[in-house]
Amino acid sequence: MSMRDRLRTMGLGAFGLLLVIVSWEVIGRNQLLGRTFPALSDVLATIVDPARRGLFQRALEATIGSALRGFVFGSIIGFAMAALGVIFPPLRAGLDRLAAVMHAVPLIALGPFLIVTLSREGTPTAIATLAVVFNVFVATSAGLRVGNPLHHDVLTVLGAGSWERFRRLELPGALPFIADGLKLAAPAAVIGAILGEWFGAPRGIGIVIVSSLQNYQIDLLWSAALLGAMLSLVAFGAFSVLERWVVGRFR
Amino acid sequence: MTAALGGARTFASRYWGVLGILAIWQVYVSTQNLNSIVVPSPTAVFADVLTEPGAYLPHVWSTTWVAFVGLCVGVTLGIAVAVLSWLSPLLSGIVTPPAMVFRSVPVVAMIPVIARLLGYDIRTVLAITVIISFFPSFVFTLSGLRDLPAGSADVFSVLGSSRLTYLRRLALPSAVPNLLVAIRLSAANCVLAALVAEFLMGTQGLGYLFVRTRSEMDMARSWGAALVATVLSVSAFVLAARLEQWGRERWR
Numbered sequence: 001m002s003m004r005d006r007l008r009t010m011g012l013g014a015f016g017l018l019l020v021i022v023s024w025e026v027i028g029r030n031q032l033l034g035r036t037f038p039a040l041s042d043v044l045a046t047i048v049d050p051a052r053r054g055l056f057q058r059a060l061e062a063t064i065g066s067a068l069r070g071f072v073f074g075s076i077i078g079f080a081m082a083a084l085g086v087i088f089p090p091l092r093a094g095l096d097r098l099a100a101v102m103h104a105v106p107l108i109a110l111g112p113f114l115i116v117t118l119s120r121e122g123t124p125t126a127i128a129t130l131a132v133v134f135n136v137f138v139a140t141s142a143g144l145r146v147g148n149p150l151h152h153d154v155l156t157v158l159g160a161g162s163w164e165r166f167r168r169l170e171l172p173g174a175l176p177f178i179a180d181g182l183k184l185a186a187p188a189a190v191i192g193a194i195l196g197e198w199f200g201a202p203r204g205i206g207i208v209i210v211s212s213l214q215n216y217q218i219d220l221l222w223s224a225a226l227l228g229a230m231l232s233l234v235a236f237g238a239f240s241v242l243e244r245w246v247v248g249r250f251r
Numbered sequence: 252m253t254a255a256l257g258g259a260r261t262f263a264s265r266y267w268g269v270l271g272i273l274a275i276w277q278v279y280v281s282t283q284n285l286n287s288i289v290v291p292s293p294t295a296v297f298a299d300v301l302t303e304p305g306a307y308l309p310h311v312w313s314t315t316w317v318a319f320v321g322l323c324v325g326v327t328l329g330i331a332v333a334v335l336s337w338l339s340p341l342l343s344g345i346v347t348p349p350a351m352v353f354r355s356v357p358v359v360a361m362i363p364v365i366a367r368l369l370g371y372d373i374r375t376v377l378a379i380t381v382i383i384s385f386f387p388s389f390v391f392t393l394s395g396l397r398d399l400p401a402g403s404a405d406v407f408s409v410l411g412s413s414r415l416t417y418l419r420r421l422a423l424p425s426a427v428p429n430l431l432v433a434i435r436l437s438a439a440n441c442v443l444a445a446l447v448a449e450f451l452m453g454t455q456g457l458g459y460l461f462v463r464t465r466s467e468m469d470m471a472r473s474w475g476a477a478l479v480a481t482v483l484s485v486s487a488f489v490l491a492a493r494l495e496q497w498g499r500e501r502w503r
Contacts (some may be wrong), residue, residue, distance in 0.1 A: 010267065012348075016349045017349055094269075098268025098269055101269050102489070104485045106480050109461060187355060190360075195359065228361075232355065
């Protein structure tokens with residue numbers, strides 16, 4: 001792409017984003033969609049309002065904590081399940097079905113159960129974990145299966161055991177796929193944590209969203225939702241960078 | 252006899268994980284001596300679904316209908332915007348970056364905002380399923396429309412065909428497999444998002460049945476609603492995957 005084309009693309013894109021921001025402001029300012037659609041400037045003012053700083057800070061800390069824990073646990077479980085399928089191939093079909101069914105269980109149905117069996121604090125982490133497991137499992141098992149059979153045979157002939165082969169061939173080959181899975185899992189962890197908080201976690205973005213919904217605090221509702229959306233965008237962005245690096249390094 | 256045994260073995264090798272979870276659930280309930288208000292046993296849940304399907308059917312119908320209509324509208328809008336963007340590079344340049352940003356917004360977590368905006372009724376549930384299915388079908392269709400064999404545009408223009416003919420004869424058919432991938436990705440999500448919306452707003456459908464029966468302490472039915480919802484979202488996924496496979500063979 002030439003320099004001119006690139007500038008044109010960037011200019012048009014910036015114009016598109018600006019258009020969204022301006023229409024949000026105009027619609028909100030003139031209440032074209034009613035009182036429940038606030039102007040962007042009001043939402044941003046609520047976010048930076050010093051009186052709310054403590055609330056948002058505590059909420060963000062709780063949600064980020066749950067999302068991070070869920071991301072780590074979920075990645076480990078998803079990776080272990082996929083590795084199990086490679087090491088014991090007869091288990092593979094059952095693991096695939098299990099992951100698909102787990103993914104299809106509505107997370108909201110698990111919330112009330114987890115609150116009783118785990119705790120109010122633990123539920124967001126548990127739901128984030130479940131949301132992550134599926135993404136990491138699917139990506140890792142796809143990645144572990146792409147290994148070139150020829151390389152596989154070469155390593156075997158040279159006397160590599162199945163562990164050595166896993167470490168030197170299958171795992172490096174799967175890394176770009178795993179990075180892609182982690183990229184999708186990162187926002188899933190944030191959504192899982194927010195959903196998990198709806199069931200009565202002591203604090204978090206999800207709780208701010210639900211309580212401001214019920215108390216008709218429109219600016220607060222949109223601020224919390226915007227923060228949640230930003231959080232999942234940042235998580236996605238960070239892991240996109242990681243993915244690009246891994247793909248460049250290991251492909 | 253051997254055939255039946257073989258069938259059972261195949262079934263076990265495919266579903267040992269799911270059966271294992273059900274077994275752990277049953278054992279957990281019976282050994283912990285939990286009150287059925289906390290967790291009903293899987294047998295009680297299955298029994299309720301099988302003996303009183305009439306209590307579930309209207310809700311199954313409502314959720315399925317909303318998810319299906321939302322999927323259709325969202326996919327149609329996605330195709331329309333993708334085609335418009337394909338026809339006009341200017342529009343595509345303006346629309347694509349905001350679409351990428353909105354695509355990464357966690358729609359399910361935004362349901363409270365949409366509910367406040369549109370009101371607590373079925374239109375909100377529909378709007379959410381439309382949004383869920385719009386972005387994948389827009390992104391995938393557009394990439395399918397653009398991913399054509401090099402030189403094919405020249406062949407068409409040499410033969411004197413208009414850009415619309417080119418779109419109808421080559422670009423659209425070649426984008427069908429991509430679109431079907433988008434439908435496979437969205438179908439189950441539409442069902443799940445409809446459930447969350449129904450759960451939160453309590454209008455009708457399986458999500459509503461889940462909350463209402465919970466507040467009435469009818470736990471077998473509440474979990475039954477979750478079970479039926481799981482079956483529904485798995486079926487949506489399987490159907491969409493079948494459709495994709497069929498389309499892949501038909502439009503290759």
